[in-house]
Amino acid sequence: MPESHFGSTGTIDIDDIDKQLLRLLQTQARMSITELAERVNLSATPCARRIKRLEDANIITGYHTKTDAQKLGYPLAVFIAVSMDRHTAERFEQFERSVQSFEEVVSCSIVTGRTEDYLIKVRVRDMAHYEEFLLHRLNRIEGVAQVHTSFELREVFSRSVV
CATH class of the missing domain: 3.30.70.920 (Lrp/AsnC effector binding domain/regulation of amino acid metabolism (RAM) domain)
Structure with a gap:
């Protein structure tokens, strides 16, 4: 796992596995750590650590439910x-x-x-x-x-x- 240090722009360095995790969470935020880990070829503990690091750095700022505005009556x-x-x-x-x-x-x-x-x-x-x-x-x-x-x-x- 990459070191948890900040790059020259003040953001943490993220690698391809971090990016894969972000993409997966953006499409299915309720995916379990086990499933996420399998999808990025990690075990559960390092996967959970990566997600925690992304949360601590405020790259992951929350988990949200995406809704269909039309079906809710706001077309x-x-x-x-x-x-x-x-x-x-x-x-x-x-x-x-x-x-x-x-x-x-x-x-x-x-x-x-x-x-x-x-x-x-x-x-x-x-x-x-x-x-x-x-x-x-x-x-x-x-x-x-x-x-x-x-x-x-x-x-x-x-x-x-x-």
């Missing part, structure tokens, strides 16, 4: 680009706290290369739900100056880094 995915009226830390912190509290918001990023400041992805039941979200919650956050909406026709794929 409409919306990307909303948001412009703020002022670029102050306080204004941005307030916006971020507000959107994080909205259950419809599934991601929020500060972006560059556009006139907008944020790009958020929202899941809603239908257009009426989107209108309520936009008019009665998002646009009421202090500092929101402008929004531009794009509707997702179809997600081609979504994956994690490794």
Whole structure:
């Protein structure tokens, strides 16, 4: 197993076995240590140590259940680009706290290369739900100056880094 030391970028060094473990856990986080170890040709104890090392280094930040938004009644995915009226830390912190509290918001990023400041992805039941979200919650956050909406026709794929 590689030494648990940090590389020049401040991240731990990971090898091909670590990457295999990450890929397996990303597709099936409930896989047992025994099965993971078999898949990467290790015994259970070294496999468990590798996973613990990845968790301790915050490369593995949690284990999540992936759900089907359509089957849960949220078939409409919306990307909303948001412009703020002022670029102050306080204004941005307030916006971020507000959107994080909205259950419809599934991601929020500060972006560059556009006139907008944020790009958020929202899941809603239908257009009426989107209108309520936009008019009665998002646009009421202090500092929101402008929004531009794009509707997702179809997600081609979504994956994690490794």
